[in-house]
Amino acid sequence: MHGPEYTRDTASLFKLPAIKKKEDFSSTLTKNHFFIMGHLVTVATCSLNQWALDIVGNQARILDSIRQAKEKRASLRIGPELEITGYGCLDHFLENDLCLHSWESLAEILDNELCNDMLIDIGMPVKHRNVLYNCRVISYNKKIALIRPKLALANDGNYYEMRYFSPWKGERIVEDFYLPRCITKVTGQEKVRIGDALVSTRDTCMGTETCEELFTPRAPNIGAGLDGCEIFSNSSGSHHELRKLDTRIDLIREATLKSGGIYLYANQQGCDGDRLYYDGCAMIIINGQIVAQGSQFSLADVEVVVATVDLEEVRSYRFAKSRAIQATQQPSYERIEVPMSLSSDEEEFNPFLKPSVPREVRFHSPEEEIALGPACFLWDYLRRSKQGGYFIPLSGGIDSCATSMIVFSMCRLVYHDIVEDKNKQVIKELRQIAGESSTSTWVPGSPQEVCGRVFHSAYMGMKTNSSTETRSRAKDLAKEIGSYHCDFDIDTVVTAITTLFTTVTKFVPKYKMHGGSNSSNLALQNIQARTRMVLSYLFAQLLPSVRGRNAKNPENTNPGSLLVLGSANVDESLRGYLTKYDCSSADINPIGGISKTDLKRFILYAADAFSMPLLHSFIDAPPTAELEPISADYVQSDEVDMGMTYNELSVFGNLRKRDHLGPYGMWSKLMHIWGDHLSPSQVYEKVRRFHYFYGINRHKATTLTPSLHCEQYGTDDNRYDMRPFLYPSLDWAWRKIEKAVKDMGDRGTRDPEKTEVDERKKTA
Known part of the structure; x- marks a missing residue:
């Protein structure tokens, strides 16, 4: 605890009443209703x-969060990682301008009256x-x-x-930092x-972590907690990934389960200009129990989560003798x-001020995550790109269906925010996107009406x-969700192109079923796919x-184009089962990081959650590209063409x-996973087939449409999955496997299922 040991210099530094004598300190506290032994603290995360490089907008959102925290009577506010600049500035962080503008923005924030009488934690780059x-x-x-630099940096994956x-120089290393003049003018x-230090108030001690530090084996909260730190903050820029939130929550709970403490987690939320969606879910935890949790997916620009916590609960939790022994050995x-005191004098006047009670953690199912995460991402992408809506080539297959349903989910969220939450920002942005005039009072009457204005x-x-x-399914789906739909054939365009080729070369390309070669068959399929991209x-x-x-809207001189949506799933991209520069080449791909298996589950979920039974027809339909002629005994099949199933592709992708x-x-x-139904030689054949097609199609990955990252085995070559695009035959590995199979003798080629049948016959 810290009480009358505070000095006159420290008090004057922070513009508190001057204390001439040591004994005057307690009387000053009494006069101002401060209590050294206060223990109920209201904190906000x-x-x-935030939007990368949007210094003006980011500052406004920071100040709004401080205002909301203050209205809820919080004495401590923390925000996300790099919140002044936005997290995803990428190589713009190498520009000195960004540091300069960060300090200038911080100076205005510090000088704002909103920031008085509150301990505030803000993220920014510092040189x-x-x-x-x-x-x-x-x-x-x-x-x-204090300026507290990040000790452990995130440097893998995305x-x-x-x-x-x-990374900062090391644990507990602290130095002097000379402030820029724009800050000195405000603070004096x-x-x-600057460094790895703690902040002491009159009633407690606070330490900070930043995002990745929580994920390290020896997180900073361990040593700081042993040294008496009672409140930890974690300011994060953590992206959404299917099934990832539970891992994050487990780590946050563990941070305070072993030796107690109060943990505040803040996070970026939304699309800040890149391929990631940050999924919010700000939380407050005490001694491993969650007492406040924000939304994981939201259209709101600012969401403040507040809880009242009891410092005495932390102190009681830490009575374990084993912790005390380690604490005595912890370097200071x-x-x-x-x-200042984080606890309030309201404890004297408001006996009804109570600690927030523990609550159940709220998780979304993976199907709900697909419905909500990409939908929120698409809304941010659309409103910030200032375009007029989305366009999709709707094939009648499950991938374009899933993409369309994600857009419809976005329209449902927009409608809910307008009608239920009365979100003025959302209706204003929707009117701008839909081309309404600045004086328009239009309000949509349903999600379908939203869809009809922004989705084509x-x-x-x-x-x-x-x-x-497929034509009927596409038409029925468009009608059900309310999109503006067109239906036409492209035969004349494809014929014109192939006729031009024949005129120039005197060669007539034919489908394989009509006697053509594999090259002719593939070329005729590709020209259809690429024609659809041009027409899109x-x-x-x-x-x-x-x-x-x-x-x-006569005042609008630019009607705004539509953003073209791609719909190639992560498994097709991994296998290279798509035409380069076909209709998967688009502006953005909401499902490019989602597996076919998860997309099917999402469609089944949406059929019930959105009351659309027609979606079952998309599940029941066999996946087909429909790029070859249909006959009485032949319909093109994706899985036959690929030589593997979508489920197998998911396994290969994860491995x-x-x-x-x-x-x-x-x-x-x-061999262990599939050994119950495949022989070692059959497993080898599948592994070799996968790597063959992966290798010859790697060049396609370099041109993939930017897709929202959702899956750990995403194929985004430009950011997430860095690999060569020209591959040799992997002969060394194949020889090693072939030798191992040969050394197994009959066991290497024996069919496990047939062997099991034979064994049952012998037993009988």
Whole structure:
């Protein structure tokens, strides 16, 4: 505890009443209703929908979160990682301008009256001795108390923090930092401490972590907790991934389960300009129990989560003798003293102020995550790109169906926010997207009406190759969700292109079923797919004008194009089962990081949750590209063409990316996974087939449409999955496997299922 040991210098630094004598301190506290032994603390964390490089908008959202926290009587507010600049600035972090603008923005925040009488934790990049650090800046009453740099940087998967930042020098290392003049003008300070230190108030001690530090084996909260730190904050930029939230929550709970403490978790929320969706879910935990949890998916730009916690519960929790012994051996942290109390004098006047009670953790199922995460991402992408809506080539298959249902889920969220939550920001942005004038009072009457204004679809068929079933499914789905739908055939365009080729070369390409070669068969399929891509962009650019967008809003000189949506799932991208620059080449792909298996589950979920039984027809239909002619005894099949099932592709994808296995390691593990129904030689054939097609199609991954990251085995070559695009034959691995199979003798080629039948016959 810290009481009358506070000095006159510290008090004057933070503009508190001067204390001339040591004994005057307690009387000053009594006069101002401060209690040294206060133990109920109201704290606030938040999820902010920040946008990379949007310094003005980011500052407004930070101040709004501080205002909301203050209205809820919180004395401590923490925010997400790098909230002043936005997390996803990427190589812009290498520009000195960004550091300069961060300090300028922080100066305005500190000088704002909203920030008085509250301990505030804000994230921004800071350059110290010409080295850039990812930092938290902790302030109180227009004074900076501490700059705390990040010790452990995220540098794998989607993250490349060490490209821009350096990790801090080490645990408990603290130095002087000389402040820029724009800060000095506001705070009167010339230097502050920077490093791994703690902040002491009159009634407790606070420490900070930043995102990745929570995930490290020796997280900073361990040592800080042993040194008496009672409140931990974690400011994060953690992205959404299917089934990831439970891992994050387990780590946060564990941070306080062993030795107690109060843990505040803040996170970025929304699309900040890149391929990630940050899924919020700000939380407050005490001694392993969650007492407050924010939403994981939301259209709100600012969400503040507040709880009242009891410091005495932490102190009681820490009575274990084993913890006390380790605490006596813990090296001390430097403590920066801030002369304020997080606990309030309201304890004297408000006997009804009570600690927040523990609550059940709220999780979404993976199907709900698909319905909500990509939908929120699409809304952010649409409103921030300032375009007129979305366009999709609707094939009647499950992938374009799933993409369309995600857009419809977005429309449902938008409608709910407008009608139920009265979100003025959402209705304002929807009117702008829909081309309404600035004086419009239009309010949608249903999610379908929202969809009809912002979503456009087209079935582009071939008379010989497209079935009436797929055409009907596409038309019925468009009608059910309310999209503006077009239905036409592209035969004349494809014929014109092939006729031109024949005129020039005197060669007539034919489908394989008509006697053509594999090359001719593939070329005729590809020209259809690429024609659909060209037509998609033509319709996307002109449909707003066709629909009279300018007529509704004469002041709008730009009717706004539509953003083209791709619909290639992660398994097709992994296998390369798509045409390069076909209709999967689009502006954004909401399902490019989702497996076919999960998409099917999502469609089944949506059929019930959205009351759309027609979606079952998409599940029952066999997956087909419909690029070859249909006959009485032949319908093209995706899985036959690929030579493997979608379920097998999911397994290969996880083993390759998540488990980091090459061909031999894959074969060895699959012997255990598939050994009950495949022989070692059959497993080898499947592994070799996968790597053959993966290798020859790697060049396609370099041109994939940017997709929302949702799955651990995502194939995003430009950011997440860095591999060569020109592969040799992997002969060394194949020889090693072939030798192992040969050494097994009959066991290497014996069919397990046939062997089991034979054994049963012998027993009988």
